Amino acid sequence: MATEEEQVKAFLRQYLECEREIEVRAEELARCRCLAVKTTGAIGGERVQGSRKNRLEETIERIVELEEALLEQVERLRGTKEAVDRAIAAVDSGEQRAVLQMRYLAGKNWEETGDALGYSLRHAARLHNLAVKELAGRGRFVKVGDGRHP
Template sequence: MKAKEYLSQAIWLDKKINNKLEEKQRLESLAQKVTVDITQEKVCGKKITSPMENAIVKLIDLSHEINDDIDKLVDLKREILETINKVNDITCQVLLEMRYICGKSWEDVASAMGYDRSTIFRIHGKALKEVQKIKSCD
């Protein structure tokens, strides 16, 4: 795996979690609109589940998925941060942390570090080479 792909894993997992959180909100909103039919009866010994029950089960399952993904994200960020801390240049470390741990845009990174975008991309290229060396030694 190339350095940029390795570092970007956390960004993509974070986006995946955010998508699931949006889906959870949509399901919660939908569950509040579901009506319960109290006239349903058991027929032939089959258990009939209500739309409300189905919605709640889906919400619970999605909540568990989100929690599992958050656990993975925390572990992944910790691992990536350990790798970033092995980079010798502090400027490269700060850039990598801002971009791949904090998820900041290139404009925000450039502004916070006081560099223009082309300088940020040059430092980023240097940092990626260092990370690639570190990951190939692991």
């Protein structure tokens, strides 16, 4: 069973996880659109025995599926970002909020976080731990996709 602090960290990590997933889907969509452009010669093509869709039709169907999935992911990211933003905004200390923003919204490592904020790596980690403990003390944090919000 995960500790409350681990649950908070997993909750906060969702933001970047969703962004990465959307990036992958957007790249796949771009590849499909490129393929559709390459297969435009098939628009007027004859079907063989009328039982198989031509490549362009298959590609267009895949593009529509990817666009729908991408829109769903964008909505999920928006909800996740809002939930994570609310949680971070609830932290009392401005220093601690800044560390959480750098780590979980900007995706910075410890060294980059400390450098950007003018803190030693150790101080940044200490501020992070204090913020996570504060959030853990406020309630249970679960994945946004579970239908529950902090």
